[in-house]
Amino acid sequence: MVTVLWDWGDGSTSNGNVVSKTYSSIGTFNVSVNISNAISFKHNWTVFCVEQTISGVALNLLDGVEVNVPTGIQLTMITGSNYTCTYSFAYQDGSADTLTRTEADGPLLTYTFRLAGAIQVQCICSNTINSVTFSKTVTAVERISGAGLSPPGAMKGKTFNIVLAWATGSDVSVTLTYDGVPQPMTIEQAQRRAVGPSMIESLTGTHYVVYEIWNSLSSSGPVNVAFGIEVKITSPDIVCTFPDVIKYIDLDVPVIRLSDTIQCDITMTDGTSVNIFMDHGDGTNRTEINTPGIPWSANVITLPLIYAFISTGLHNVRVKVYNNFNFYEETYPVWVMMDVNSVAMVPSVSIKEFLPPADVDFYFTGVGSIAPNDVTCSVEWGDNNHDVIYPCDLTTIYSHRYFDKDGMYTTFFRTSIHSCGK
Structure with missing residues (x-):
């Protein structure tokens, strides 16, 4: 049996x-x-x-998602065990991303959609018993940023289109009025702009544009913009001079003292809403702005423009004249110096014991809150030794070692200090 x-x-x-x-x-x-x-x-x-048969697979994914923002995708399943799920994200440009996760990884996947548009999302979950597929088409939307008129004005007597452009954003809608009149706007999503109809204005002046731009993620709300009808800058000329030049380096770089000035005159034959920007090269700048729509001949800018330097060093002064349609600029290099007339070099002690040898520290007096720059120090130490120090930092302590056969050292020393084109 x-x-x-x-x-x-x-x-x-x-x-x-x-x-x-x-x-x-x-x-x-x-x-x-x-x-x-x-x-x-x-x-x-x-x-x-x-194992348990897989059934009821779904993704809790909204119809619209945001580009470049991590998105949580939750997997749900009625039954199933010991499964592996493959996620695919197919974009309109033909590219695709594929990710694989197991049951042990958990039901939450974080994914960043990288391109705007319709995206086919598919999830295939399988075990040794069966396989189930879930598919969904979502729309990835890019948040709007950097919206504005480009350019923010037009030329008198020339045909123009009002163009509203944005740096980022997809599936964008736009409304726009010009002096209160709604304008039909052609939206070019790929170029990230909306273009209005052709227009022309025969007079200079300011007009008013109100636009609103939005998509499913963001809205600008009504934005009011002054739109200027201007005349381009014609025959601009910028001349800057340094009234108190000490000398020139390399023939064309003037040397001036700290607090000396640069004076700039600007001329042109035509132009409206002219701006003058001065970058002084010493960490400061300023903008002189003419009244919008006002011709240069009636400008309210006081010339020449005068500036006194507040720091030493080699500065490149940049002067730019511009409006919405063209610009002109010049650059003027200048060495700004602090003189050394009040500076003296002294020892830190009046008597130094010879051990031997005798190491003596020397420091500078009369330096002030702003130290002279580009300094050369020529030092006679009083013991037949001579040093030339460049660059000579007047805020630094310098040491010298004295040797003498009778154990003494001479207290006399002589220095000469000079700067700028030494």
């Missing part, structure tokens, strides 16, 4: 040649069978992987 004993690995057993087993839980089970009779015995075993 043959006896067949099944051990199902979950604590239950069965007898018989043909048996069935229903597992009540998922998992991996070691299944063994023992076959025996009065004279022999046979044992065998295998591993059963008990």
